[in-house]
Amino acid sequence: MRGFEQAEFEDRTSRAQDLMQEHGLDALLLTTEPDVRYFSGFLTRFWESPTRPWFLVVPATGKPVAVIPSIGAALMAQTWIEDIRTWTAPDLADDGVSLLAETLRELVPDDGLIGCPDGHETHLRMPLAGFGRLKSEIDRRRITGDLGILRDLRMVKSQAEIKKIETACRIAGEAFERVPEIAAAGVPLDQVFRRFQMLCLDQGADWVPYLAGAADQGGYGDVISPATQQPLKPGDVLMLDTGLVWDGYFCDFDRNWSVGPASPAVRAAHHALIDATEAAFEQARPGATASDLYHAMNSVLSRGGGGTEAGRLGHGLGMSLTEWPSLIPTDHTVLKPGMVLTLEPGIEVGSKILVHEENVLITEGAPRFLSPKAGREIPEL
Amino acid sequence: MRGFEQAEFEDRTSRAQDLMQEHGLDALLLTTEPDVRYFSGFLTRFWESPTRPWFLVVPATGKPVAVIPSIGAALMAQTWIEDIRTWTAPDLADDGVSLLAETLRELVPDDGLIGCPDGHETHLRMPLAGFGRLKSEIDRRRITGDLGILRDLRMVKSQAEIKKIETACRIAGEAFERVPEIAAAGVPLDQVFRRFQMLCLDQGADWVPYLAGAADQGGYGDVISPATQQPLKPGDVLMLDTGLVWDGYFCDFDRNWSVGPASPAVRAAHHALIDATEAAFEQARPGATASDLYHAMNSVLSRGGGGTEAGRLGHGLGMSLTEWPSLIPTDHTVLKPGMVLTLEPGIEVGSKILVHEENVLITEGAPRFLSPKAGREIPEL
Numbered sequence: 001m002r003g004f005e006q007a008e009f010e011d012r013t014s015r016a017q018d019l020m021q022e023h024g025l026d027a028l029l030l031t032t033e034p035d036v037r038y039f040s041g042f043l044t045r046f047w048e049s050p051t052r053p054w055f056l057v058v059p060a061t062g063k064p065v066a067v068i069p070s071i072g073a074a075l076m077a078q079t080w081i082e083d084i085r086t087w088t089a090p091d092l093a094d095d096g097v098s099l100l101a102e103t104l105r106e107l108v109p110d111d112g113l114i115g116c117p118d119g120h121e122t123h124l125r126m127p128l129a130g131f132g133r134l135k136s137e138i139d140r141r142r143i144t145g146d147l148g149i150l151r152d153l154r155m156v157k158s159q160a161e162i163k164k165i166e167t168a169c170r171i172a173g174e175a176f177e178r179v180p181e182i183a184a185a186g187v188p189l190d191q192v193f194r195r196f197q198m199l200c201l202d203q204g205a206d207w208v209p210y211l212a213g214a215a216d217q218g219g220y221g222d223v224i225s226p227a228t229q230q231p232l233k234p235g236d237v238l239m240l241d242t243g244l245v246w247d248g249y250f251c252d253f254d255r256n257w258s259v260g261p262a263s264p265a266v267r268a269a270h271h272a273l274i275d276a277t278e279a280a281f282e283q284a285r286p287g288a289t290a291s292d293l294y295h296a297m298n299s300v301l302s303r304g305g306g307g308t309e310a311g312r313l314g315h316g317l318g319m320s321l322t323e324w325p326s327l328i329p330t331d332h333t334v335l336k337p338g339m340v341l342t343l344e345p346g347i348e349v350g351s352k353i354l355v356h357e358e359n360v361l362i363t364e365g366a367p368r369f370l371s372p373k374a375g376r377e378i379p380e381l
Numbered sequence: 382m383r384g385f386e387q388a389e390f391e392d393r394t395s396r397a398q399d400l401m402q403e404h405g406l407d408a409l410l411l412t413t414e415p416d417v418r419y420f421s422g423f424l425t426r427f428w429e430s431p432t433r434p435w436f437l438v439v440p441a442t443g444k445p446v447a448v449i450p451s452i453g454a455a456l457m458a459q460t461w462i463e464d465i466r467t468w469t470a471p472d473l474a475d476d477g478v479s480l481l482a483e484t485l486r487e488l489v490p491d492d493g494l495i496g497c498p499d500g501h502e503t504h505l506r507m508p509l510a511g512f513g514r515l516k517s518e519i520d521r522r523r524i525t526g527d528l529g530i531l532r533d534l535r536m537v538k539s540q541a542e543i544k545k546i547e548t549a550c551r552i553a554g555e556a557f558e559r560v561p562e563i564a565a566a567g568v569p570l571d572q573v574f575r576r577f578q579m580l581c582l583d584q585g586a587d588w589v590p591y592l593a594g595a596a597d598q599g600g601y602g603d604v605i606s607p608a609t610q611q612p613l614k615p616g617d618v619l620m621l622d623t624g625l626v627w628d629g630y631f632c633d634f635d636r637n638w639s640v641g642p643a644s645p646a647v648r649a650a651h652h653a654l655i656d657a658t659e660a661a662f663e664q665a666r667p668g669a670t671a672s673d674l675y676h677a678m679n680s681v682l683s684r685g686g687g688g689t690e691a692g693r694l695g696h697g698l699g700m701s702l703t704e705w706p707s708l709i710p711t712d713h714t715v716l717k718p719g720m721v722l723t724l725e726p727g728i729e730v731g732s733k734i735l736v737h738e739e740n741v742l743i744t745e746g747a748p749r750f751l752s753p754k755a756g757r758e759i760p761e762l
């Protein structure tokens with residue numbers, strides 16, 4: 001099923017309002033695509049345009065209030081949001097700031113506190129100058145951080161959200177299965193990238209916001225470079241890592257292939273990556289922490305060639321390609337049922353690296369792979 | 382050719398430094414994908430992950446300095462940037478802020494002024510709390526707006542940039558030509574969206590960050606909603622609007638089709654849209670303003686059904702899907718050779734709308750269509 005029942009948004013809003021009360025916040029001010037969508041269901045690729053700011057205010061009680069450009073009014077009216085206030089954007093003199101200030105003055109008590117996400121992995125999606133003016137137009141009300149409320153809410157997924165991520169994972173899994181149709185020695189890497197995105201769409205992806213990958217002899221140099229026009233050649237390890245979207249939710253996992261027979265070093269590295277993934281999977285139960293999963297993987301990897309420069313060995317995912325928490329030694333987030341994580345070990349092979357990634361769901365008991373778990377042997381093209 | 386000659390980045394940097402001197406700025410601090418890429422050439426889809434902040438500092442003299450997560454070091458080292466400072470991100474305690482502050486203290490005089498884009502169409506891509514801490518760690522140095530320097534630079538494209546936009550336009554034009562292969566009565570709109578993205582990739586797009594569209598009887602309701610599963614039916618007007626990317630540069634234009642014969646009202650609306658586009662095209666020469674183009678289109682449209690809720694009738698484009706200026710009555714930006722604009726008139730047809738869009742280049746003399754100009758008659762599927 002596409003979209004959500006209205007109960008989903010009522011539940012998200014009421015949980016937010018409970019946390020707001022607990023933290024002494026009188027409203028939340030949201031400006032980014034996932035945060036606005038989380039409470040409204042407002043789903044559009046129009047955010048690709050940086051021109052117009054969009055605002056959603058979650059008051060202490062009642063439904064969220066949308067303060068948005070008029071071009072979005074028709075679509076927002078299809079959501080459960082009723083109070084939709086619009087201005088004709090772009091407005092070079094006042095791009096929604098006065099309307100937003102007026103809305104905050106109406107919804108928030110005189111000396112009230114407005115929470116706006118300001119911590120790790122967040123940003124404010126409106127011009128800084130406009131934000132400064134906003135703060136001066138809300139009298140004694142103050143804007144502070146959201147005290148992690150959005151992070152805490154979005155980190156634990158509902159059953160309906162999990163189904164969407166699972167659908168995205170299934171589609172990507174089917175596309176990965178078909179990679180031998182499009183990749184072989186002699187095919188340029190940039191053509192493999194194009195054809196792989198076509199496979200993702202053909203299997204049912206709504207769109208493919210993220211594709212990374214690489215191919216080089218016995219491993220690759222990094223995992224964020226765009227595709228070169230270099231043809232695949234025997235001895236290359238090809239890696240493709242996709243974040244495709246189905247109904248607004250991401251998967252994020254990768255696969256490796258050897259072009260022709262893999263060297264013993266590459267085979268061993270792939271074994272280590274799968275073993276590391278398994279080690280973290282074994283630990284991935286409620287009560288364990290993000291750092292526990294890091295250490296589970298790292299202890300396997302350090303027996304091999306050692307880690308990479310990626311900075312972490314996995315992360316949350318959902319409405320964004322990457323979300324909280326991070327699988328690093330210092331992230332002590334306690335795992336809860338409903339969290340969806342990537343396990344993403346990377347290993348050095350000589351001067352190159354190999355990276356593997358799977359998506360898992362934390363449940364009450366044993367975790368569950370949402371991505372179709374890769375085999376221990378690196379497949380051959 | 383992919384990428385740019387080093388001279389392109391030297392030129393961009395030296396023009397920025399001239400403007401900085403003129404405006405009394407000692408450095409620029411950049412945080413968003415296009416702004417960082419403009420001065421560095423750092424091209425990656427990894428920005429899709431909101432986790433890590435990335436910084437580029439343009440000092441008063443010399444090359445820009447990158448302050449970035451270690452995962453990006455290998456790719457940044459392939460650009461012309463030499464001074465690359467990295468930290469292992471994510472770091473929950475200090476995600477690059479101290480390293481950035483140290484860099485600013487080194488590059489900017491004690492009482493220096495650091496310009497950070499803060500105006501219309503900009504945002505700060507780092508956590509607000511981190512920005513607050515940054516400001517407290519640079520002693521007497523102050524962070525202010527960039528006084529429009531990024532806007533003024535990016536708005537006028539080089540020959541090399543124009544070629545990339547032209548390539549993106551050509552690819553989209555070829556994909557639009559092939560729409561009759563994938564769209565006909567009975568085909569669900571969401572399948573048309575998927576197949577059209579596949580056509581864009583098949584014709585050579587690197588990726589398809591933006592696709593909007595709609596289909597309904599005699600016009601559509603809005604232009605930003607996601608595709609429904611509704612099959613196309615006779616009497617529908619189908620619109621597809623793509624922002625596909627080639628080597629980091631966007632096109633942004635659309636096409637309309639009538640499923641079966643078009644009604645007289647739809648045909649007349651399409652005529653008016655093409656006539657409005659032509660009217661703006663005639664005016665699109667150096668010295669005219671963005672508002673002149675708005676008025677040229679609006680005078681044609683108001684003879685028809687009247688305008689839409691879009692808020693503007695076109696905009697700049699380039700490294701982003703939408704850029705400055707806006708074709709609105711209050712934007713008096715003077716057109717210069719090298720600007721690339723969309724002409725995007727919309728018109729009401731009863732309770733529905735139709736929107737048309739082309740991409741044009743401002744030259745010393747007559748403008749030039751970068752998109753393959755649509756015919757006056759709405760084509761039939």
